Amino acid sequence: xxxxxxxxxxxxxxxxxxxxxxxxxxxxxxxxDFAAGVAVNxxxxxHPRLVEALNAQAARLWHVSNLYxxxxxxxxxxxxxxxxxxxxxxxxxxxxxxxxCAIKTARRWHFVERRPERFxxxxxxxxxxxxxxxxxxxxxxxxxxxGFGPAAPGFDQVPFGDVEALNAAIxxxxxxxxxxxxxxxxxxxxxxxNFLKTLRQVCDDNGLLLLLDEVQTGIGRTGRLLAHEGAGxxxxxxxxxxxxxxxxxxxxxxxxxxxxxxxxxGTHGSTFGGNPLAAAIGNAVLDxxxxxxxxxxxxxxxxxxxxxxxxxxxxxxxxxEVIRGEGLMIGLKCRVPAAExxxxxxxxxxxxxxxxxxVVRLLPPLIIDDDEADEAVRRIEAAAAAxxxxxxxxxxxxxx
Ligand SMILES: *Cc1c(COP(=O)(O)O)cnc(C)c1O
Numbered sequence: 001x002x003x004x005x006x007x008x009x010x011x012x013x014x015x016x017x018x019x020x021x022x023x024x025x026x027x028x029x030x031x032x033d034f035a036a037g038v039a040v041n042x043x044x045x046x047h048p049r050l051v052e053a054l055n056a057q058a059a060r061l062w063h064v065s066n067l068y069x070x071x072x073x074x075x076x077x078x079x080x081x082x083x084x085x086x087x088x089x090x091x092x093x094x095x096x097x098x099x100x101c102a103i104k105t106a107r108r109w110h111f112v113e114r115r116p117e118r119f120x121x122x123x124x125x126x127x128x129x130x131x132x133x134x135x136x137x138x139x140x141x142x143x144x145x146x147g148f149g150p151a152a153p154g155f156d157q158v159p160f161g162d163v164e165a166l167n168a169a170i171x172x173x174x175x176x177x178x179x180x181x182x183x184x185x186x187x188x189x190x191x192x193x194n195f196l197k198t199l200r201q202v203c204d205d206n207g208l209l210l211l212l213d214e215v216q217t218g219i220g221r222t223g224r225l226l227a228h229e230g231a232g233x234x235x236x237x238x239x240x241x242x243x244x245x246x247x248x249x250x251x252x253x254x255x256x257x258x259x260x261x262x263x264x265x266g267t268h269g270s271t272f273g274g275n276p277l278a279a280a281i282g283n284a285v286l287d288x289x290x291x292x293x294x295x296x297x298x299x300x301x302x303x304x305x306x307x308x309x310x311x312x313x314x315x316x317x318x319x320x321e322v323i324r325g326e327g328l329m330i331g332l333k334c335r336v337p338a339a340e341x342x343x344x345x346x347x348x349x350x351x352x353x354x355x356x357x358x359v360v361r362l363l364p365p366l367i368i369d370d371d372e373a374d375e376a377v378r379r380i381e382a383a384a385a386a387x388x389x390x391x392x393x394x395x396x397x398x399x400x
Contacts, residue, residue, distance in 0.1 A: 032375060047288070304370055
């Protein structure tokens with residue numbers, strides 16, 4: 001029995017503590033954490049720099065509201081804008097809120113540009129943008145929309161990566177395109193090379209804003225601070241969250257000066273958003289992620305992991321179809337049900353996350369070393385062998 005909403009199918013497993021890429025269950029069993037709280041624990045568990053920043057700020061000041069200047073928040077915004085395309089930042093507490101802010105910012109931009117009729121946002125099949133009423137409409141997935149009344153209006157969805165359908169969907173009310181550079185919940189689905197460039201062009205040709213949902217891909221996950229940097233484009237608005245707080249809830253909406261120009265005093269707000277405690281921790285995450293060499297190491301470790309996993313896929317073609325992804329955002333597209341693979345990996349004490357398109361996601365802390373990557377590969381190999389063994393046992397059982 002539980003007093004909680006029954007919204008999650010939880011594994012019967014509770015953790016008592018964590019250190020780096022490792023989690024320890026209540027009975028002391030060690031798990032290698034390649035789930036990282038769904039791409040949140042970017043620096044692993046209890047990173048000394050984060051513990052220090054949290055303790056120092058906790059002893060000083062937690063929350064004052066946005067009625068006052070918050071120096072830690074100003075500093076985090078300055079650092080985020082210095083490191084990215086953005087000129088302006090709005091802080092909130094989650095990914096869905098960051099995406100909501102992106103959508104509101106885009107609509108307001110058209111409003112102040114004297115095109116208030118433009119409010120519709122085009123998204124792609126397989127997208128995930130959060131669980132608020134607007135973001136489930138943006139994501140467009142029936143399983144998240146069912147039973148919650150009419151979907152919020154203003155979202156049009158086109159097939160994954162389909163430029164022709166995209167162009168056909170643009171009308172006089174279209175305001176923006178919203179896309180994840182790599183679909184996360186959708187199954188680590190990257191778009192074709194140059195697709196983001198095409199989207200930028202389509203936006204420019206039609207007077208639309210390009211909104212990127214980097215809630216999962218952002219803060220170094222793909223080996224770049226923001227994933228779109230690898231595509232050589234400049235977006236108008238980007239939502240980030242997950243990895244930004246390393247486990248502390250914080251989200252942010254980044255925008256160019258022009259895109260943010262409609263967000264004038266009183267148009268948007270958040271009680272908790274960017275409070276001193278959250279901002280201090282966000283700053284500590286950036287201290288580590290922006291340190292020279294950090295992102296290069298994420299790219300190298302990711303490449304190493306992907307190459308080794310490709311060999312595992314070759315050796316177990318009945319279990320793993322293909323390996324895909326970038327940096328430390330890696331998907332194993334499975335031939336057996338992904339949930340079965342996640343369970344088999346958990347039996348090997350490796351934590352992973354299921355996703356759409358029958359994919360198992362590996363989202364380790366960005367601080368893992370090659371030894372931890374190799375250990376994960378051994379456990380994945382063992383899980384694949386265990387499933388094969390169980391399949392063979394079933395076949396021989398049926399043959400008897
Ligand atoms: C997780 C996620 C969200 C939602 O973030 P929450 O913090 O759960 O609201 C939105 N978009 C993407 C791409 C995500 O991965």
